[in-house]
Amino acid sequence: MNGGLPVQVYAAGSLREALTEVARAQGGAVALTFGAAGLLRERIERGEPAQVFASADLRQPQRLAEQGGWTAPVVFTRNSLCALVAPSVHTSPAELLDTLLDPAVRVGTSTPLCDPSGDYAWTLFAQADAVHDGARAQLEAKALQLTGAPDSPKAPDGRSTYAWVMQQGHADVFLTYRTNAIAARAECPSLQVVALPEALHVGADYGVSCREDAPPPARAWLSALLSGPVQRILASHGFEKP
Missing domain, CATH: 3.40.190.10 (Periplasmic binding protein-like II)
Structure with missing residues (x-):
């Protein structure tokens, strides 16, 4: 469990509408923080408490993974x-x-x-x-x-x-x-x-990663991004399958 605390999800601003709908559909306690992915990565490096990081590219979460403490990113949607x-x-x-x-x-x-x-x-x-x-x-x-x-x-x-x-x-x-x-x-x-x-034409692969010591609800939130129901929500906002 997560001690009743919300899962801290940091995500690219282009995901705001889609992930807000995902959070409503999933239920459970989640705190969504949106912004430019490069700036969010810098905030995480400075110690902010993100547990899941959904970026509009692979480079930002990959940098966290290379520094240690974060899982290798996986592509969960495209734009x-x-x-x-x-x-x-x-x-x-x-x-x-x-x-x-x-x-x-x-x-x-x-x-x-x-x-x-x-x-x-x-x-x-x-x-x-x-x-x-x-x-x-x-x-x-x-x-x-x-x-x-x-x-x-x-x-x-x-x-x-x-x-x-x-x-x-x-x-x-x-x-x-x-x-x-x-x-x-x-x-x-x-x-x-x-x-x-x-x-x-320029395509964008969106990558998601989580802290290696993230509690089970955070890992479940990452896994849900690849599930059918969440993929359908993403598609309804114009995103493409990974």
Whole structure:
């Protein structure tokens, strides 16, 4: 048992809606802490009491495992990058790279190293070089790192970060997870969700780990993430099977 204390689950912000629903469905005592995965990993390293860590990549939990005291991460779900586009911008998957390179179009991303979403955006920029020579340098130079850092502006409570950023007019196109874009569009239907063309496709493997000395309820919470009922909840929020 866990002495009646809640299981401490630290999870990537893109999992907020899905894991909140999972927690309601699972029952039991659980405390959910959400944020950019890189920042959460740093908080855990500084001694915060996480027992389960669900990251939007494998690198962050793998770093904990390499330092000792955490299990090797396993992939429990997948996501993919897409473009969240302001209503004033007209584009399509085939036109998206030209849109991103347009000097008049402000491109928003999350912050690399702090948030895996930003790292995935930089992966997209690297892939763009194979399609348009020099695209990587242009995109890295113009990208606005608007979310995921410790000092990033925070959306009001209850608001989608990405819908709020777009409605505030901070970007014309924001590269983010498909699940984030779906949630933002549900809040602000005028926003567009544009898929990436095949040449720019970037998938995201989500990894989960737990402390090696975690109590049985924490280990059960990790195992539940791979179960059919939880996988169906994740799928309902736009995630893909591992």
